[in-house]
Amino acid sequence: MSERIGFITRVQSFSACHRLHSKSLSDEENKRIFGKCNNPNGHGHNYTVEVTVRGKIDRNTGMVMNLTDLKEYIEEAIMKPLDHKNLDLDVPYFADVVSTTENLSVFIWDSMVKLLPPGSLYEIKIYETDKNIVVYRGE
Numbered sequence: 001m002s003e004r005i006g007f008i009t010r011v012q013s014f015s016a017c018h019r020l021h022s023k024s025l026s027d028e029e030n031k032r033i034f035g036k037c038n039n040p041n042g043h044g045h046n047y048t049v050e051v052t053v054r055g056k057i058d059r060n061t062g063m064v065m066n067l068t069d070l071k072e073y074i075e076e077a078i079m080k081p082l083d084h085k086n087l088d089l090d091v092p093y094f095a096d097v098v099s100t101t102e103n104l105s106v107f108i109w110d111s112m113v114k115l116l117p118p119g120s121l122y123e124i125k126i127y128e129t130d131k132n133i134v135v136y137r138g139e
């Protein structure tokens with residue numbers, strides 16, 4: 001039988017607060033562009049992240065990778081740095097990077113890719129709210 005390629009996804013939720021504010025824009029521009037999300041005292045989200053890994057379905061184990069291992073990588077790359085944190089103040093990456101969900105997806109990609117087998121990370125999908133969804137595939 002020829003080699004089969006599979007995709008596996010693990011879902012993880014975490015809570016964090018943030019403020020959309022760019023240091024390269026004036027206060028007026030920040031207010032105009034980010035509106036209520038520029039509130040000086042911030043606001044919170046219950047984020048849901050889907051991490052998808054692509055790979056060969058191993059003939060012996062029947063797995064692309066062990067989901068138990070993926071769970072541990074997610075704990076390291078997502079939960080420890082982000083859960084119950086103020087993204088802008090607690091996560092050094094966001095000191096000079098606006099904490100949009102796009103940039104959050106890049107942060108999570110860069111953190112996950114360091115832990116996973118080379119070339120295996122396929123997609124990071126984040127639900128910031130039920131209606132606001134971002135996908136990043138490492139490009």
Ligand SMILES: Nc1nc2c(c(=O)[nH]1)N=C([C@H](O)[C@H](O)COP(=O)(O)OP(=O)(O)OP(=O)(O)O)CN2
Nearest residue numbers: 020034037043045099100101102128129130131132
């Ligand atoms: N391109 C992006 N646009 C916006 C982002 C983002 O990350 N990328 N983020 C925000 C805010 O963080 C904001 O919290 C979004 O929340 P909100 O507008 O309240 O969410 P909903 O659209 O789901 O809420 P409803 O008011 O119920 O429609 C803004 N833009």
Ligand SMILES: [Zn+2]
Nearest residue numbers: 018037043045
């Ligand atoms: Zn927000």
